[in-house]
Amino acid sequence: MAVTLLNNDPFRDARHDMVERQLRRRGLTDDRVLAVMEHVERHCFVPTGHRRLAYEDCALPIGLEQSISQPYMVAAMTQALELASTSRVLEIGTGSGYQTAVLAELSARVFTIERLAHLSHEAQAVLASLNCSNVEFRVGDGSKGWQNEAPFDAIMVTAAAPHVPPALLDQLADGACLVIPVGGPPDQDLLQIRRDGECFQERFITRCRFVPLIEDKEE
Numbered sequence: 001m002a003v004t005l006l007n008n009d010p011f012r013d014a015r016h017d018m019v020e021r022q023l024r025r026r027g028l029t030d031d032r033v034l035a036v037m038e039h040v041e042r043h044c045f046v047p048t049g050h051r052r053l054a055y056e057d058c059a060l061p062i063g064l065e066q067s068i069s070q071p072y073m074v075a076a077m078t079q080a081l082e083l084a085s086t087s088r089v090l091e092i093g094t095g096s097g098y099q100t101a102v103l104a105e106l107s108a109r110v111f112t113i114e115r116l117a118h119l120s121h122e123a124q125a126v127l128a129s130l131n132c133s134n135v136e137f138r139v140g141d142g143s144k145g146w147q148n149e150a151p152f153d154a155i156m157v158t159a160a161a162p163h164v165p166p167a168l169l170d171q172l173a174d175g176a177c178l179v180i181p182v183g184g185p186p187d188q189d190l191l192q193i194r195r196d197g198e199c200f201q202e203r204f205i206t207r208c209r210f211v212p213l214i215e216d217k218e219e
Contacts, residue, residue: 011043014055022057023075030079036105037075042068044126045098064116066211068096069158073190073208075102080179080192080205081154083107088149090171092142092213093158097123101132103156110135111149113142115214143215145171152176159213160188169193169200181210 019038028034043054045068050060059067069077078099083089087107094100094114100123103110114120117139124137138146142157143165150171157168157180164180172178172195181188190205 009041011041011055015039015042018055018057018071022072026072028072028075028079032083032106033075033079033102036078036102037071040098040101040105041130042071042098044130045096045101045123062096062119064119066095066116066119068098069210074099076205077156077158077179077190078102078106080190081156081177083154087153090146090149090152090155090168091158092145092156092168094120094123094137095158097127099156099158100135101127101130104132104134107154108134111138111146111152112136113138113140113146115139115141141214141216143167143213147171155179157181157213158210160184160208160210161213164191164193165213165215169195179205181208184209185212 015038019034023034043051046054046060053060059070062068083106089103089107089110091100091110091112094112100110100112120137120139127135145167151173152171153173153176155168155172155178160181168178174195176195178193181190183189187207187209190208192203192205194201
């Protein structure tokens, strides 16, 4: 689903430079992902006071002790999902909605879960303003996944988990990838986990730093 760009975009050159300097030079090679990163307007998902920094090589605060991820991390995680245009994707941690928009451009449908209702509603508003219509939203505990829409062709977790939530492994389609930061704080290992029947193969991607994934306590 193509996100509609704003007219007279003053950040077009900054996005191009971001892709060339921050992504290609660090070894990212998926042409579809790189094209979408140059297309989606990150500044629309950044608080007004930080928009001049929207295409810098850093994460930025979005309120409620949450952040919008560094562009490189968004692209690296997206590339590791190995998406097809027909993919149905589960995203855990909607946040600003920027990663959601990138996933929506590359796949058929995105199901995104956010614990904080305020962030979910803000992300919905921004994505609606950009005519992004292939996203379903839910507020709740993302560690439990979205069982009634499973299995998923890809799952991305944008918060750090002390362990891989079993529900997400269960909801992963055979042959599909889960990308998740595991460990910490303060730092984690970003892992790609591919399902092969009842076996799961892990691949280390890079070290990273994410806010924690908060799971509801079982009664």
